[in-house]
Amino acid sequence: MGKRLTVIEKDDVVIRFSGDSGDGMQLTGTLFSATSALFGNDISTFPDYPAEIRAPQGTVGGVSGFQVHIGHKQVNTPGDFADVLVAMNPAAVRANARYLTKGATIIYDSDNFTEKHIARAGYKSDPFIEDKLDGMHLIPAPITSIVREALKNTDLDQKTILRTKNMFALGMVYWLFDSKLNYTEEFIEEKFGKKPLVAEANSKVLRAGYYYAETIQAVAPSYKVSPANIEKGTYRNINGNQATAWGLLAAAEKAGLKLFIGSYPITPATGILEELALRKDLGAKSLQAEDEIAGICIAIGASFAGSLGVTSTSGPGLALKSEAINLAVMTELPLVVVDVQRGGPSTGLPTKTEQADLWQALYGRNGESPVVVLAAGTPSDCFHYAFRAAKIAVEYMTPVILLTDSYLANGSEPWRIPSMSEMPKVTVPWAVKTDKEFLPYERDPETLARRWAVPGMEGLEHRVGGLEKTIKGSVSYTPENHEYMVKMREDKVEGVVAQVPDLKIVGCTTGDLLVIGWGSTYGHIVTAVTELQNEGHSVSAVNFNYIRPLPKNTDAVFAGFKQRVVCELNLGQFANYLRMKHQKYTYHQFNKVQGLPFTVREIKEYCIKLLEGNSNE
Amino acid sequence: MSETNTNHYVAKDFKSDQEVRWCPGCGDHGILASLQKTLAELDIPKEKYVFVSGIGCSSRLPYYMNTYGFHGIHGRAAAIATGIKISNPELMVWEITGDGDALAIGGNHFIHAVRRNLDIKIILFNNEIYGLTKGQYSPTSKKGLVTKTSPYGTIEESFKVGELTIGANGRFFARTVDYNLQLSNEVYSAAALHHGTAVVEVIQNCVIFNDGAHDFITNKETREDNTITLRHGEPMIFGKNRDKGLVLVNLKMKVVKLGEGGITEKDLLIHDAHEPNPGIHYRLVGMTYPDYPVALGIIRSIDAPTYDEGMIDQHVRVQEKSHVTCVDELLRSGATWKK
Numbered sequence: 001m002g003k004r005l006t007v008i009e010k011d012d013v014v015i016r017f018s019g020d021s022g023d024g025m026q027l028t029g030t031l032f033s034a035t036s037a038l039f040g041n042d043i044s045t046f047p048d049y050p051a052e053i054r055a056p057q058g059t060v061g062g063v064s065g066f067q068v069h070i071g072h073k074q075v076n077t078p079g080d081f082a083d084v085l086v087a088m089n090p091a092a093v094r095a096n097a098r099y100l101t102k103g104a105t106i107i108y109d110s111d112n113f114t115e116k117h118i119a120r121a122g123y124k125s126d127p128f129i130e131d132k133l134d135g136m137h138l139i140p141a142p143i144t145s146i147v148r149e150a151l152k153n154t155d156l157d158q159k160t161i162l163r164t165k166n167m168f169a170l171g172m173v174y175w176l177f178d179s180k181l182n183y184t185e186e187f188i189e190e191k192f193g194k195k196p197l198v199a200e201a202n203s204k205v206l207r208a209g210y211y212y213a214e215t216i217q218a219v220a221p222s223y224k225v226s227p228a229n230i231e232k233g234t235y236r237n238i239n240g241n242q243a244t245a246w247g248l249l250a251a252a253e254k255a256g257l258k259l260f261i262g263s264y265p266i267t268p269a270t271g272i273l274e275e276l277a278l279r280k281d282l283g284a285k286s287l288q289a290e291d292e293i294a295g296i297c298i299a300i301g302a303s304f305a306g307s308l309g310v311t312s313t314s315g316p317g318l319a320l321k322s323e324a325i326n327l328a329v330m331t332e333l334p335l336v337v338v339d340v341q342r343g344g345p346s347t348g349l350p351t352k353t354e355q356a357d358l359w360q361a362l363y364g365r366n367g368e369s370p371v372v373v374l375a376a377g378t379p380s381d382c383f384h385y386a387f388r389a390a391k392i393a394v395e396y397m398t399p400v401i402l403l404t405d406s407y408l409a410n411g412s413e414p415w416r417i418p419s420m421s422e423m424p425k426v427t428v429p430w431a432v433k434t435d436k437e438f439l440p441y442e443r444d445p446e447t448l449a450r451r452w453a454v455p456g457m458e459g460l461e462h463r464v465g466g467l468e469k470t471i472k473g474s475v476s477y478t479p480e481n482h483e484y485m486v487k488m489r490e491d492k493v494e495g496v497v498a499q500v501p502d503l504k505i506v507g508c509t510t511g512d513l514l515v516i517g518w519g520s521t522y523g524h525i526v527t528a529v530t531e532l533q534n535e536g537h538s539v540s541a542v543n544f545n546y547i548r549p550l551p552k553n554t555d556a557v558f559a560g561f562k563q564r565v566v567c568e569l570n571l572g573q574f575a576n577y578l579r580m581k582h583q584k585y586t587y588h589q590f591n592k593v594q595g596l597p598f599t600v601r602e603i604k605e606y607c608i609k610l611l612e613g614n615s616n617e
Numbered sequence: 618m619s620e621t622n623t624n625h626y627v628a629k630d631f632k633s634d635q636e637v638r639w640c641p642g643c644g645d646h647g648i649l650a651s652l653q654k655t656l657a658e659l660d661i662p663k664e665k666y667v668f669v670s671g672i673g674c675s676s677r678l679p680y681y682m683n684t685y686g687f688h689g690i691h692g693r694a695a696a697i698a699t700g701i702k703i704s705n706p707e708l709m710v711w712e713i714t715g716d717g718d719a720l721a722i723g724g725n726h727f728i729h730a731v732r733r734n735l736d737i738k739i740i741l742f743n744n745e746i747y748g749l750t751k752g753q754y755s756p757t758s759k760k761g762l763v764t765k766t767s768p769y770g771t772i773e774e775s776f777k778v779g780e781l782t783i784g785a786n787g788r789f790f791a792r793t794v795d796y797n798l799q800l801s802n803e804v805y806s807a808a809a810l811h812h813g814t815a816v817v818e819v820i821q822n823c824v825i826f827n828d829g830a831h832d833f834i835t836n837k838e839t840r841e842d843n844t845i846t847l848r849h850g851e852p853m854i855f856g857k858n859r860d861k862g863l864v865l866v867n868l869k870m871k872v873v874k875l876g877e878g879g880i881t882e883k884d885l886l887i888h889d890a891h892e893p894n895p896g897i898h899y900r901l902v903g904m905t906y907p908d909y910p911v912a913l914g915i916i917r918s919i920d921a922p923t924y925d926e927g928m929i930d931q932h933v934r935v936q937e938k939s940h941v942t943c944v945d946e947l948l949r950s951g952a953t954w955k956k
Contacts (some may be wrong), residue, residue, distance in 0.1 A: 038954050183952070236953040246948065253944045260704055262696075280932045281939030282947065285703055290729040294696040297689065297726075301669070301700025304687055305708065309700065327690050416956075417948045455685040455701065455708050458664045463633070463680050465688025466672075474635060475680065 006221035012071035013223050014079030015173065017166075018096055019088030021055045021064040024166035028086070029066025030412075032173060035183045037237045037414045040227025041070040044523065045239075046078035046597070047410045051267070051350045058112075058120040063095040072226045076378075076523035078411065080599035083223070084176065086169045088112060088143075090121035097131035105137040105220050107172055109165065111144035137220040141212060143168050150208050151201050160198060164205040171209020176222045181206060233416040240379040240408035241271030243415070244312075244338055247386025249282055252308045254387075255394050255426035259284040260307035262298030264291055264317065267350045268406040269340035272312040292320035296337065300324060303333040304464070306454035308390055312338040315357045316347065318401075322365045325399050329369050329489060331464040332441070332450050334393035338386070341405040343595040352595025353407035355519060356570035361401045362548060362577065368486045370493035372396070373547040375403040375519030380415035382408060385545060391426045392496055397449040403547070405569075407597050408520045428452065433459040440464060440473040441485075448492035497549040503557050507533055507540030512611055514561035516587075518544040518574050521567055521598060528603035537611055544574070550581060558585050563610055565590055567603055624662055628653040631663070633683040644795030644821035645674060648742065649681055651801035652711075656684075658802075659809055667710045669698040671718035674749050674823075675742035678713040692723025695730040698737045706925040709809065712739045716757040717747050720776050724756070731785040733924040734813045740805070741778055741816065742795075744823040745830050752826035764826075778818040779902025779916065783895045788919040789815040790902060792912060794834055795822060800846065800913060807915050813923045820911075833906045843906050847914040852885040855910050862886075863909075870900045872909060890918045 015032065017025040026047055033045050048065045055062030069079035081101040087093045087108040100106075106128075118127055128134045143165050151161045167188075174181060185203055192199035238246075252259035263273040265288065277286040285307070289295040296311040303309035313321060318339045328335040341357045343349025361373045372392050376385040382404055389402040429444060431451035440462040441450050453460035462473045468485060470476045506526050517525040522543040529541035542557055544550070558564060565588040566575035572589045579587060590606045592598055631653040639645045656666065666684040670676035672691035679686030689697045698712045712730075719727045719741050730737065746764065747753040753766040757778070761770040782790045789811045791804040801819065808815035820831050833843045845855035845863065853863035860875045862885035873880045886897065898917040904910065941947045 034952060038952065040954070040956070230956055232956050234949065234953050234955050236948070236951065246944070249947065250944045258704070260700065262700055279941075279947070280935035281941045282944065283932065283936075285928060285932075287699070287703065289696065290725050293693060294699075294726050294729070297693040297696035298700035298703075301687070301697035301702075302704040303700075304697070305667070305701040305704035307700075307704040323690055324693065331687075417953065420943070420945045454705075455667045456664055456705060458662070461664055461683060461685050463686035463688065465679070465686075466690050467688060 007224050008221045009224045009226075011073055011225070012069060012075055012079070013084065013225055014067060014069045014082045014101075015084040015086070016065055016067045016082035016096060016099070017086045017169070018063055018065040018092035019166070020057050020091070021050055021052065021062050022057075023064065023088045024163065025064045025066050025088070028166045028170045029068055031170060031184045031187060033068045033412060034237055035174070035179050036068070036070045036177075037235070038183055039179065041225055042073065042075045042228040042230060043071070043237070043413055044069045044075045044078045045412045046407065049351055058089055058091050058117050060091045060095050060121060063091050065092075065096065070225050072228055074228065074230065076527045077597070077600060080601050084173065086173060088165065088169065090118045090123060090127045093127045093131065093133070094121045094123065097133060100133070100136065103136065105139060105176070106133065107139045107141060107169060109143040109169070110140035111142045139172075139216070139220050141172065146208060146212065147205055150205060154197060154201055156197060156201055161201070164202050167202045167206040168209035168212070171206040172213040175210045175213035176220070178222060178224065181210065231416055235414045235416055237412050238380050238383070238415045239271070239410060239412040240376065240382040240404050241269070241340065241410075242275050243380050243382035244376075244386045244402070244404060245272045245275035245279075247383035248276070248308070248310055248336060248390055249279060249284060250383070250420065250423055251387045251390030251394075251426055252284070253282070253420065254423055255308065255390070255428050257306070257308040257394070257428065259310060260299060260302035261286045261310045261312065262289050262295040262302065263312045264289050264295045266292070266314045266317045268342055268409045269312045269314045269317070269338065271409060272338060272340070292317040293324060296321040296324040300328050300331070300333060300335060303328070303335055304331070304454070306452070306456070308334060308336070308394065310336045310338070310390075312340065314340050314342050315344045315360065318357060318360055319364065325371065326365045326367065326369050327466050328399040329365075329371060330466050330468075332397045332489070333464075334397055334452075335399040336386070336389045336393050336402060337399060338402045338404065340409045341403060349595040351406065353405045353520070353597055354569050354593065354595060355405060355521070356573065356593070357403065358547065358570065358573040358577070361403055368490060370490045371548070372398060372400040372493055372496050373403065374400065375545055375547055376408055377519060377522035377543055377545055379408050379411045379413050383415070387423065391424065392499060395427055395429065395449060396447050396492055396496055397429060397452060398493060403519055405520050431457065431460050433457070438462060439471050441469055441471045443488065443492075448488060448495055494549050497552055500546045500549060500551050502553040503542045503544070503551045505540050505542055505557060506530070508538070509540070509557070510560040511538035511540050512562050513537075513539045513607060514558065514564045515539060515541040515603070515607060516544070516564055516566045516578070517541070518547060518568065521569065524598040524600050524603055525567055528600045528607065531600065532604055532607055537607070539607055539611070547574075547577075555582055558582060563588060565607065565610055567598060569593065569597070623660060626657040626663065628657045631656050631683050633681050635680045637681050638677065639674060640825055642824040643674070644744070644823070645678070645742065647795045647798060648740070648801065648819055648821065649678060651798045652740070652805055653682070654798070655802050655805040655809065658806065661709055665708050667701050667708050668713055669694050669701060669710060670713040671723055672749070673715040673718045673747070675713055675715040676718060692718055692721070693726060694718065695723060695726035695739070699730060699733070699735055702735055702737050703925055703928060706736070706929065710737045712737055714739065714741050716741065716743045716745060716755045716778075720756040720778070720781065728781065728785040731782055731787040731814050731816060734788055734921055735924040736813055738808045739814065739816045740819060742819050742821040743778060744821045744827055746823050746827035748823045748826055777903055778816065780899065782816045783899050783902060783917065787816055788813045788917065788921050790818070790898070790917045791815070791915045792818045792820065792902075794820045794831070794913065796835060804915060807918065811918060812920055834911055843910055844913050845910040847888045847890070847901065847912055847916055849888055849890040849915065849918075852882050852887055854882065854885060861910075865897070870904060870909060890915050893919050
């Protein structure tokens with residue numbers, strides 16, 4: 001192996017793979033992330049792709065990107081700006097020009113920088129000059145022609161040959177980071193095991209890319225990011241949807257229940273159904289229903305019959321499920337509804353991230369309809385909050401809505417694998433036959449949960465349904481009974497606060513500014529606030545994972561700060577919720593509704609404006 | 618069956634303590650009574666029955682059955698029943714629904730439940746009207762029916778429950794009439810014992826909003842001439858004097874009179890409920906008055922693999938092969954590394 005001329009040692013580096021939506025950029029990014037994680041770096045990833053499976057080639061709208069942030073220290077976000085960009089065509093340069101650090105390295109397929117392609121991307125002249133990128137480390141590589149040449153003596157058709165281009169680019173990036181190829185080679189072998197020719201071609205091209213980068217090394221620096229110093233344990237890479245699915249399985253196992261998911265495919269939530277459909281080995285039952293409504297009703301039926309009923313969806317599907325969520329509110333059955341939020345309203349931005357379903361989750365139903373609402377903060381966090389959602393659903397006999405989003409669902413990070421013995425107990429409020437008549441709506445005095453009697457249990461036959469009931473389970477239109485039951489259901493959900501841990505403050509408990517977030521903005525807010533603290537500002541942060549009910553110490557935490565700002569990816573839904581729940585405080589808002597996560601920089605800039613008293617709020 | 622019945626139930630054991638709130642004279646009372654009688658005759662412990670319904674007059678039935686019951690939301694009974702049955706395949710799940718509930722708002726769930734061939738029993742009360750909302754037309758209302766929402770008559774074609782069932786690859790379809798307790802009892806028992814989705818259409822009279830809609834079927838004077846009760850293996854013969862029958866001519870059903878033109882009983886079609894090819898069954902369920910007698914009884918009954926069994930099989934097969942037996946093992950499967 002040749003000696004490297006320039007090696008830059010860094011705490012963290014951001015790499016973005018970008019090309020047409022059929023160029024295999026998601027796979028390339030995933031493989032690079034896994035390799036880095038196995039090496040011991042902390043990582044955070046962010047796939048960003050168009051809704052179309054094969055969007056128009058060579059256009060900016062069709063660009064599919066995968067960003068990964070690798071670090072020697074803990075990384076909490078996929079990074080605002082890329083240090084390395086892999087651009088398979090001019091459109092990829094155009095789409096990412098705004099998101100590059102000064103002095104970034106751009107590896108690009110020079111074969112694709114023809115006049116036609118350049119024009120398609122909307123450039124009039126040299127893309128690098130037009131976007132003022134000529135000061136970057138530009139590494140042109142004739143990827144298409146080298147790949148063609150490398151595989152010319154194989155029996156593969158042109159289409160298959162060109163599909164290996166992503167491996168060439170990946171090989172080059174591996175050289176840049178002095179990474180090992182073995183994980184990727186094993187992956188190729190496994191994926192194309194039945195097509196040895198294709199497997200061989202991909203491996204060959206991967207190595208060709210690596211050696212090509214080595215040969216031309218003089219043109220760009222290579223990077224060294226040492227392994228991160230993180231807590232001892234066994235780690236794996238996990239994305240939000242997988243973590244959600246596994247968290248639900250873990251809770252079902254702890255509770256001694258069978259998991260049952262009734263669901264309908266919808267971006268970006270489908271991964272949860274797909275993951276659980278695999279888990280027949282653990283006894284999980286899955287049914288891809290005829291529609292969103294059937295999905296949730298099947299889950300409710302399953303819960304009535306003694307399973308842990310789960311349904312997964314995104315915003316449009318949550319809208320369709322709202323009547324059935326109320327059926328679970330009324331019948332007081334355990335149910336977990338996972339809403340992987342995406343850009344709305346309507347079909348909106350199916351593949352982009354947003355936090356705008358908060359009010360829908362809290363209020364989007366008829367009548368007085370209390371449900372517990374949780375929100376996960378990071379991809380691996382989804383495991384924990386899915387577990388918690390299921391635990392609360394079972395212990396309180398109530399529907400729980402778990403909010404994640406596209407950013408969490410598709411993003412991944414290393415995760416220290418917990419042992420099931422360290423997970424909390426899940427206590428099922430089973431009904432027991434006694435001499436006395438079974439009253440289906442009699443409540444546990446502490447949790448207010450009713451007892452769970454399931455078909456098959458002798459002597460506990462009863463009827464539930466959407467009509468208002470008495471404690472006995474008889475239909476009742478009596479005014480006082482209705483009000484009593486409404487309040488009981490409300491009190492039960494509010495009582496979940498007993499299980500809600502206190503908010504943890506990042507920073508001092510008092511100061512000039514408290515930055516408030518909920519769910520997936522955690523990483524960006526914490527990174528921004530930590531940097532501000534290091535720069536000497538009196539700023540702290542809190543992130544809410546329990547939306548309803550809110551943590552007990554919310555008021556006490558808010559009281560410690562002169563100003564509060566709520567940062568969220570909507571027009572202020574959580575800020576307004578806090579204005580209602582904690583009225584004595586005023587709240588600034590920092591909102592973004594672009595289908596994209598925050599950048600650390602924009603949060604910092606807004607905070608500094610507030611601290612300097614320049615906000616226009 | 619009663620000889621081997623170890624549970625010794627009588628119909629009264631299935632009556633709940635709830636006051637029955639259907640209108641006096643409503644056909645639902647008869648349906649409830651026949652169902653309770655049927656259950657008493659089956660050798661199944663009471664706690665294994667679940668009655669699931671949607672919304673509408675028919676859907677109140679679970680409240681009146683002293684079994685596990687789930688009164689769902691409009692149209693979704695089939696989906697709720699699906700979750701219950703798959704969650705615990707040992708249960709006997711009955712879906713109680715109506716023409717509006719199952720075929721309008723719940724049409725999608727109905728056809729998919731039938732397609733999956735889950736082992737559930739769907740009892741569809743067809744009164745060709747919306748009763749609980751006080752008299753609007755339904756997907757089975759005859760074209761031209763004047764109702765509150767069709768003051769000048771409907772301009773829609775109506776669904777036939779049997780055609781939809783067979784169109785969705787249904788394996789069991791039977792039809793009975795609310796007042797006919799004996800036939801109903803026979804049909805419900807067959808549905809209960811059928812292995813797979815059973816659809817029973819009950820021709821039911823709404824005494825308030827569509828009274829007499831089925832008069833040609835229920836009227837003592839004419840009912841035997843206007844209906845044919847099919848029995849497997851027997852010739853398709855009907856009429857007050859049992860002098861009429863059905864034959865197939867040019868792929869169409871034809872009503873013939875015995876003795877006319879040399880026609881004898883031997884020329885008539887023999888009912889084969891177990892024939893997988895739905896051709897004749899489809900023609901039978903589509904027969905309408907006055908051109909044809911309305912077919913009653915068990916029209917189609919085919920044994921086929923059920924969804925719930927398929928799921929159990931698949932679980933067993935996957936579990937035999939998989940190395941993952943608990944969540945701890947799942948979390949550690951695939952690429953991991955130690956720190």
